[in-house]
Amino acid sequence: MSTSAQRDRQTVAVVGMACRFPGARDVQTYWRNLLDGASFLAPLTDDEARAKGVPDGVRGLERYVSVSGAVDGIEHFDAAYFGISPAEAAVMDPQHRLFLEETVHALEHAGWAGRASGRRVGVFCGSGENRYGALLPSPGDGESSHRGMSDAPAMLPLRASYHLDLRGPSVFVSSLCSTALTAVHLARRSLLADDCDVALAGAVSVQLPHEHGYVAHDGGVMSPGGALRPFDRTADGTVPGSGVGIVVLRRLDDAVRDGDVIHAVIHGTALNNDGADRQSFAAPSVRGQRDVILAALREAQVDPATIGYVEAHGTGTPLGDPIELAALVEARGQLGVTAPCAVGAVKSSVGHLDSAAGMAGLIKAILAVREGVIPATVGHTWLNPAVDLAASGLYVNGERRPWSDASHPRRAAVTALSVGGTNAHIVLGQYTPAPAADPHAEATQPYLFPLSAHTPAAFQRLRERLADVLAGLTAGTWPDVAHTLQAGRAPRELRRAYVASSPAELQARLKDDTAPVPQGRIQLTVDLTGKANAAPSLPGLLPLPEGAPENSSGGERAFLLVHAALTTLTGLGVVPDVLVAVGSGIFPAAAAAGALDRDVALQCAVRLERVRDIVLNGGDLSVCDRELTSMEKELAAARRAPLSTAVRCVTTERTFPAGSVPSVEDFLEVAHMVVMEGGQEAGAAAESCEDRPDVLRALADRDSWLALLGHCWERGADLVWDAVRDPAARTTELPGYPFEPVRHWAVPEVVDPVRQQSAPVAVASAALAADDADVLAEVTAIWEAVLGVHDVTPDASFFALGGHSLVAAQIIARLRERFAVRVPLGDLLDAETPAGMAGLVEERLVSARLYTELSAADDTETMGTFEL
Structure with a gap:
């Protein structure tokens, strides 16, 4: 060497x-x-x-x-x-x-x-x-x-x-x-x-x-x-x-x-x-x-x-x-x-x-x-x-x-x-890098810029800091900013994703008083009646479907595009909570969720689109009968599997939860409703909204596709950013996270109101004292004392407030002091909330009371007194 x-x-x-x-x-x-x-x-x-x-x-x-x-x-x-x-x-x-x-x-x-x-x-x-x-x-x-x-x-x-x-x-x-x-x-x-x-x-x-x-x-x-x-x-x-x-x-x-x-x-x-x-x-x-x-x-x-x-x-x-x-x-x-x-x-x-x-x-x-x-x-x-x-x-x-x-x-x-x-x-x-791209090159396409924080105030400061540094940015570093925000920042709970084509555009959007989006359910609309053409700018982000020549029917191409988009989203880390299917969209939704084979779903979707066209145009209804009969035979012969994702059908107003297996009749009901409604989809327009973006419409251009990805990320999707990254993008220096400064400094020990009370020393006295006790209030007070937080709600998460097994051990010790009950550590952690923990305590108090009553009765009749 x-x-x-x-x-x-x-x-x-x-x-x-x-x-x-x-x-x-x-x-x-x-x-x-x-x-x-x-x-x-x-x-x-x-x-x-x-x-x-x-x-x-x-x-x-x-x-x-x-x-x-x-x-x-x-x-x-x-x-x-x-x-x-x-x-x-x-x-x-x-x-x-x-x-x-x-x-x-x-x-x-x-x-x-x-x-x-x-x-x-x-x-x-x-x-x-x-x-x-x-x-x-x-x-x-x-x-x-x-x-x-x-x-x-x-x-x-x-x-x-x-x-x-x-x-x-x-x-x-x-x-x-x-x-x-x-x-x-x-x-x-x-x-x-x-x-x-x-x-x-x-x-x-x-x-x-x-x-x-x-x-x-x-x-x-x-x-x-x-x-x-x-x-x-x-x-x-x-x-x-x-x-x-x-x-x-x-x-x-x-x-x-x-x-x-x-x-x-x-x-x-x-x-x-x-x-x-x-x-x-x-x-x-x-x-x-x-x-x-x-x-x-x-x-x-x-x-x-x-x-x-x-x-x-x-x-x-x-x-x-x-x-x-x-x-x-x-x-x-x-x-x-x-x-x-x-x-x-x-x-x-x-x-x-x-x-x-x-x-x-x-x-x-x-x-x-x-x-x-x-x-x-x-x-x-x-x-x-x-x-x-x-x-x-x-x-x-x-x-x-x-x-x-x-x-x-x-x-x-x-x-x-x-x-x-x-x-x-x-x-x-010193490190001498290879020659970089022309810093004065013009940006030619939009990028996705994710921003997140764990509090609204931190998000506001982060947004302002980023807007300030964009003023001196050249277009040549534009992809670098996107890549750094995507892969170089840890995603937090409050999120906002911006699509922009220039530093000036992003700066303007950041200066708008836009609030972050809390995480929530990812719901995507699957509708084959929209424009069935992917934009020329998408091949770098979305693999075009095979087997869909330009002269193929609109229904076939729409299905293949939607299926490719849903498959790509899965590969990018998007796991929808619900696929909202409109009309024939039930078939690509079922295929994406694993309930139907793709080819079977494709044939059924194409047949239903033909039926819809005939009904809308006043054509020969006997053709509709033949198409529906063929659809029924294909579905009956097909292997159906449990859904991996919930599917909501707008047409029949039914939701099929994950794990369920839609029947042949469920699919045929959708087809019959399309015929009965004259090919029109009632409520379809209402279903396609900001909270439920339409997958097919997202393929219209790069902006729309990135907006769809941003929507999913905002609601909690863990996106595989490398698949979205510009190959030439590099890390660049951007403002760091603005931590929320809270004073934690030699705080004098606060008197614990729970521990001021005399601790019960026997099961019987604990059971009697607990008759008048608000167990949930007592458990909540213990949480607040041990965790050092205030205003704990009954459904608060023990782990979200900084709890761990050693802290749980402190809670167990205090529960035992207050109520003389033993709660196993595993059960306590599984309960997770004050309400859940209070339920565990109450169960053991009931058992303690029963034991006390039986012991007292037995003692009166036969045994005299003795030490437990």
């Missing part, structure tokens, strides 16, 4: 990113901040520190430093989006909450949010310690299950895999400050080993108390001056920060094949540990850091002289910074590299993000490689005199500059180091 081929086989593409760092809620803002040379480590005034809750005793300390890199909104979370109950969200580590939301944004950025569910998508991530749990009161009985899942940091990847239905490896990573790059290394290895097809790698860290600053101790690593100055002679320590970052990785060949946007490629990664080759456990080692750099370069198999930028760990400590640069100098010296190479560190802009530190550096390097700009290293003015960069070609980049060398693809490296000695190094490079 050639070196080039081997290198390509080892290459992994970065196809998506998401982050929330100090001063930036998304990747675009983060990059803009880096280009501006902004730092978000500004100190708080004393009044600001007091307002944020810093105790007087802390603020008065001589070494108190009111500086930190904080992210906004860590107390907010869209629990409903993930199906998590408010009670569980209230005690969940905010690191988990941030990571869940940014996982969605990362998959959206990659164009994979709509395709990831149920696929081999791996999650490799880590977090800081759960400092939030220490702020909460000790869990009571009603919180133990929630806290058990939330207190453990290792639950982080498992949560992401569960809530987003990701089926690849789900691995928690922890190597302290190098956690993020360790996760990337493991994710890349998993992809190359074919353990998964898509891999998310990331890390999160939230410093608590949040925004409070820190106390700098003598001899510690924290800066007493509150300024982080990487590699600078005035550097006196680091400054903490909070943040989350995630990258989405794929094998390069797969990403190119599927039209993913490739922001950069990772050529090689390496991981090692310093071992005992250092002064102390917390001290770094030149040899260990040098060796990890060399190992990553060997794996990358790229010319080390082509690496023009190194994003260093750069903590701003007098000990760590010189050792890191010395290791880099030694590595380049062994390789004989003296080409110019900039060195930078992002920590002076956002702080030291602990477990997530490497992700801030990696995303910065990816953007620098992609955009061809090296941002300035904030806070660096004079090189640390303990560092010797002479003849190495290295220089610390103190100002924003363009990437000057264009003789080869831009390449960069990223280093992450940790207390304890785990070193990680990544070599990445």
Whole structure:
């Protein structure tokens, strides 16, 4: 194998990113901040520190430093989006909450949010310690299950895999400050080993108390001056920060094949540990850091002289910074590299993000490689005199500059180091795609643009955001927008599908105050009396039927077109709840639902259409008799099977449910009604409406066919978007999902009204007490207390409100306390609603009363008293 081929086989593409760092809620803002040379480590005034809750005793300390890199909104979370109950969200580590939301944004950025569910998508991530749990009161009985899942940091990847239905490896990573790059290394290895097809790698860290600053101790690593100055002679320590970052990785060949946007490629990664080759456990080692750099370069198999930028760990400590640069100098010296190479560190802009530190550096390097700009290293003015960069070609980049060398693809490296000695190094490079289509080409056809959200407010914001970005869109990227919305977004409950032929048209439609459509029944009208010609623009979307020459009868061609359309819809993932048949439409409907063979249904439909024409035109009725007699014989000889889909017959006003088998007489009744009504279909026009689109009419043109698909998707169909996709379409960058920020933050434990009542201690007392109890009200109160929700209705779904088996166990315990009844877990989950659970309780209370009465009678007559 050639070196080039081997290198390509080892290459992994970065196809998506998401982050929330100090001063930036998304990747675009983060990059803009880096280009501006902004730092978000500004100190708080004393009044600001007091307002944020810093105790007087802390603020008065001589070494108190009111500086930190904080992210906004860590107390907010869209629990409903993930199906998590408010009670569980209230005690969940905010690191988990941030990571869940940014996982969605990362998959959206990659164009994979709509395709990831149920696929081999791996999650490799880590977090800081759960400092939030220490702020909460000790869990009571009603919180133990929630806290058990939330207190453990290792639950982080498992949560992401569960809530987003990701089926690849789900691995928690922890190597302290190098956690993020360790996760990337493991994710890349998993992809190359074919353990998964898509891999998310990331890390999160939230410093608590949040925004409070820190106390700098003598001899510690924290800066007493509150300024982080990487590699600078005035550097006196680091400054903490909070943040989350995630990258989405794929094998390069797969990403190119599927039209993913490739922001950069990772050529090689390496991981090692310093071992005992250092002064102390917390001290770094030149040899260990040098060796990890060399190992990553060997794996990358790229010319080390082509690496023009190194994003260093750069903590701003007098000990760590010189050792890191010395290791880099030694590595380049062994390789004989003296080409110019900039060195930078992002920590002076956002702080030291602990477990997530490497992700801030990696995303910065990816953007620098992609955009061809090296941002300035904030806070660096004079090189640390303990560092010797002479003849190495290295220089610390103190100002924003363009990437000057264009003789080869831009390449960069990223280093992450940790207390304890785990070193990680990544070599990445620019990706040069094949020439794209002319961005100024005119759009020649309409596309389908699906939009969905889980609340009306979120839908409104999403619609407005998309309308805003369409203003600067070129027609050449038009198919990309459709493809990204179709396959790159996870479908939610409230949906709206738009058909448009240009960005301006879609923008106008989005700006109309159109409400989303809640999911519902899919009902399609099957009527053969419409125009029986498919539009010329449809062959790419709908296979034209065989055996229907242009000179065939209208009834035959209409049947074949409708049958082809219904078959295609099934292949696209549309499973109608009801096929509404008009007249002879009963036959293609029955064929599509599997009750009749297609050829038999075709012959019967053609005969009935002939009969209808004769009756309408006043022809020879004896011909009608012969056609109906032949139809009866064909139906009697045919094999009939149960319907897979319900069929409603407008002509006879009958509905045949799924699983039933229409009789010969049922079909003949339709034919006789057509004759009796003179060929006219009473009520047919009323049946063909917005809620029941006509399949044949949908074949008139591309707009109509896409509108039919959009109608089905709006009502819950899980469409196979790849079958609709323009082959040339690629993923493009669109606004991410606008989560609903709800405050879930150290909520004081609410007194449970159920538990204020004295718990019954025996079956007899429970049975007597329950005589006056409203069981449904009691069960509802238990739900509200355990799930942390209000106004629960009797038919509410336990699972929709964020319930799961561990929460159900809490409910069982409270039911036992309140009513002294034991309800099996399986029965409780099957009941699903408060009304259903109340029914289970009432059944057991009746049994308890009966047992009590019988025991009392038996006791009075024969036994005396005894302990049960």
